């Protein structure tokens with residue numbers, strides 16, 4: 026790191042757990058942020074300000090007036106602009122040293138394979154189960170850590186699936202594909218700061234994974250009831266019959 030970088034990241038360097046070595050790991054990390062909305066906005070803010078090398082910012086939508094209540098990457102004058110590009114502008118203003126790659130399309134499975142292979146950590150900040158399951162399948166295939174977040178109404182949740190560990194559960198162990206959960210997230214109400222809380226925690230877990238410090242949410246699901254402001258923690262185990270990471274998965278896929 027040069028002198029300016031040492032200054033910019035000094036408050037991280039001052040932390041014994043991070044230091045110069047940890048900050049250099051952050052400076053070398055590529056973060057795949059799927060979704061530049063309520064969760065992806067705060068997540069990408071902190072990843073950019075903390076100085077990751079690259080952010081692959083994926084979002085196929087354009088900025089809409091109804092987004093601005095919580096999607097803090099975007100501004101009123103950017104209504105109509107692709108969210109990935111709006112996010113790139115905001116993040117470049119915070120930290121021009123970060124290479125933000127806008128991917129302004131809805132990613133499909135084949136797309137995700139390539140993107141996940143390039144990533145150090147994957148942050149699922151999407152709002153639909155098709156993307157969530159596609160991201161999980163790619164993370165299982167490439168053994169990449171996945172930080173999964175969700176927020177709807179006053180309910181938030183966050184979990185880490187670190188597929189580098191042999192005994193790690195995956196997203197599909199917890200939410201089996203085909204469990205017809207609603208696809209109505211896009212039209213349900215959501216409490217604005219709840220997305221900020223969960224998205225910010227996703228950035229925290231992603232940075233811990235990149236620097237290999239502390240204990241992550243690996244194998245735990247944290248649930249937040251923001252109306253009561255109460256957290257619950259639930260242990261998540263690997264499902265031996267999981268169609269994605271279980272022993273029969275390869276046969277089914279092949």
Ligand SMILES: [Zn+2]
Pocket residue numbers: 194195196197198199264267268269270271
């Ligand atoms: Zn699984």
